[in-house]
């Protein structure tokens with residue numbers, strides 16, 4: 182069964198059609214890359230999948246259930262997590278507290294006014310695990326806002342992971358990163374993918390990253406799905422070359 | 431580093447409670463009087479309730495005096511019409527403020543920022559005009575009179591809190607401590623952290639699966655319960671409930687106390703309330719325009735010390 186099934190969705194902003202009738206199916210365990218020129222509607226597409234706003238038309242299915250009109254926080258409960266193109270974190274809190282809030286929310290504590298010692302330890306343990314996974318353990322008590330750009334991006338991915346999702350949406354995770362940071366993040370995403378626990382959809386401009394990671398690539402252009410296929414077939418596609426790779430290079 | 435920070439916090443906490451516990455003894459030699467201390471506690475509780483929303487959830491409620499005033503009327507009505515019992519009057523005031531907050535909060539949590547602030551002010555003014563107009567029940571402009579706080583009955587003995595101002599101070603301090611302890615526990619709980627998450631970054635909080643509207647509503651309601659208790663204590667302090675306690679200028683005073691003392695600091699509004707009350711007491715005996723001096727001080731504070739008095743002090747001691 183597909184984890185994500187997007188059926189002919191579109192989104193208009195006034196007269197602008199940001200996304201115009203896109204369908205997409207992502208299988209369990211797949212890593213799908215979405216590419217396309219600036220303004221193609223990639224982020225808008227993510228916003229529709231994650232419930233930032235409802236689509237103008239079309240339907241979205243998550244694990245086979247219709248989530249088209251479900252609010253964002255309910256989709257998170259169902260196991261969908263996302264990061265943003267411009268990092269969204271709690272800059273004035275420590276890395277630990279950022280992850281603790283995410284972990285508590287995901288483990289059913291968000292409405293609790295009290296935790297016993299054991300529960301606190303358990304949450305702390307989960308946070309440590311996630312910190313270890315993304316390599317932020319030594320920076321746990323620094324304010325996130327004071328970290329390097331790359332570490333902030335890593336912290337945001339860690340928050341998404343703290344939610345124990347099985348679908349992760351990453352909006353340009355390597356945006357604004359140097360080579361070393363890009364390499365680290367790519368390695369992390371690859372590891373997540375290979376663990377087999379996650380289905381990942383990734384918007385990415387860096388073609389090295391895309392071709393290194395993706396099982397399949399979908400190309401958006403001016404709100405439409407231009408092409409879809411394996412990295413090899415996309416690289417060989419003339420229309421894609423013209424619309425995107427030619428311009429972006 | 432963490433350990434040093436913790437011991438500094440504990441020391442500050444010990445100093446605050448020592449100062450509050452001993453207030454009747456050190457205030458008089460400094461030219462104050464106990465009732466002034468009681469007033470500080472009551473208004474500080476109100477300012478801390480406002481700050482529960484403003485400083486820790488990032489929600490601008492500028493009409494919070496409504497729930498303060500309702501708390502005062504609730505306590506007054508209970509003493510006047512129900513039974514001569516101080517605890518009952520506190521309960522009634524707290525419930526009236528809190529339940530009104532729960533009801534109105536449900537209507538306004540979908541608004542954000544300035545719109546939220548405007549709707550809260552509007553609701554506050556509605557209560558003000560009701561209290562003002564319905565004089566057969568509320569005494570209108572003259573306020574609700576004809577009740578007074580009752581001795582605390584402990585079965586074997588009773589404590590006179592009406593004429594013994596020190597006893598009343600300690601009674602208010604007890605209520606203040608209980609309310610503030612609950613507030614502090616909430617802020618340290620997972621729910622409290624979700625409030626801070628909403629303040630820090632609402633979008634991120636939403637995509638962590640936190641239902642923003644519901645959490646703001648709960649925070650708003652809790653804050654109104656605390657506000658109702660503060661209002662009820664205020665009615666006991668004055669033996670009187672006044673429509674001006676509902677007015678938006680009263681809300682503005684509470685926000686001013688919170689901002690002056692330091693919104694990001696749990697104890698900031700207490701300091702803000704102390705400064706406000708002492709200035710009011712001192713200046714109003716000199717000039718009728720005392721408020722313009724407080725206003726100027728407020729503007730200067732916001733311009734030069736945006737983190738408030740406690741924000742400045744905390745930074746000094748950290749350096």
Ligand SMILES: Nc1ncnc2c1ncn2[C@@H]1O[C@H](COP(=O)(O)OP(=O)(O)OP(=O)(O)O)[C@@H](O)[C@H]1O
Nearest residue numbers: 194197199217218219220221222223224225226266
């Ligand atoms: N909330 C919004 N209101 C109005 N217009 C919007 C909104 N969000 C996006 N748009 C418009 O929709 C179009 C698609 O934007 P989107 O951000 O989805 O593109 P993108 O493919 O993510 O581009 P980039 O590669 O630059 O991130 C753009 O023309 C953008 O200006």
Ligand SMILES: [Mg+2]
Nearest residue numbers: 223224225266
């Ligand atoms: Mg984008």
